[in-house]
Amino acid sequence: MVSPEYNHAMSPALANLLNHFGSSLFAYKPSAIVTYSAGQWGGLRAAVGMRTFLSELGCLPVSAMIHVPKAQDEFLENGNVLDNAKQDAWQNYFARTFRQLVWWAEAAKQQRVALDPHALVEDFKRDPSQRNAP
Numbered sequence: 099m100v101s102p103e104y105n106h107a108m109s110p111a112l113a114n115l116l117n118h119f120g121s122s123l124f125a126y127k128p129s130a131i132v133t134y135s136a137g138q139w140g141g142l143r144a145a146v147g148m149r150t151f152l153s154e155l156g157c158l159p160v161s162a163m164i165h166v167p168k169a170q171d172e173f174l175e176n177g178n179v180l181d182n183a184k185q186d187a188w189q190n191y192f193a194r195t196f197r198q199l200v201w202w203a204e205a206a207k208q209q210r211v212a213l214d215p216h217a218l219v220e221d222f223k224r225d226p227s228q229r230n231a232p
């Protein structure tokens with residue numbers, strides 16, 4: 099999930115898209131959070147909110163996140179780095195997150211085949227009150 103930081107939150111366009119399709123499409127699949135901003139924190143505050151949001155969708159974020167501060171000084175529009183001396187450092191930084199994501203994605207894929215989570219968990223069909231405590 100790639101997002102800029104707007105008012106310490108994820109992009110409203112991304113939130114709208116996730117809300118539109120809802121959890122059924124995203125549940126039981128892992129995600130990785132990638133944020134960027136013009137300022138020095140790289141969208142970290144948006145990322146904290148994204149963890150909660152994605153967890154509610156059942157699209158659990160892996161622990162390693164990617165944050166790109168001052169994105170306009172680091173990457174060109176085509177995705178290439180501006181400073182070639184930092185190419186390896188960026189690649190290693192991204193790779194840690196993506197390796198976690200691939201590990202969890204492969205594990206989840208195998209388990210979804212072995213046991214259909216929607217059949218096991220009995221997703222609510224009417225409204226969220228169906229999962230209330232007694």
Ligand SMILES: Cc1cc2nc3c(=O)[nH]c(=O)nc-3n(C[C@H](O)[C@H](O)[C@H](O)COP(=O)(O)O)c2cc1C
Nearest residue numbers: 102103104105106107134135136137138139140141
């Ligand atoms: C309405 C608005 C709110 C923003 N809020 C933040 C913010 O809270 N923190 C931050 O670091 N940058 C903030 N920015 C700067 C954006 O992160 C920066 O402009 C980024 O490049 C936007 O991504 P985009 O060009 O892909 O839309 C904000 C920009 C806008 C237009």
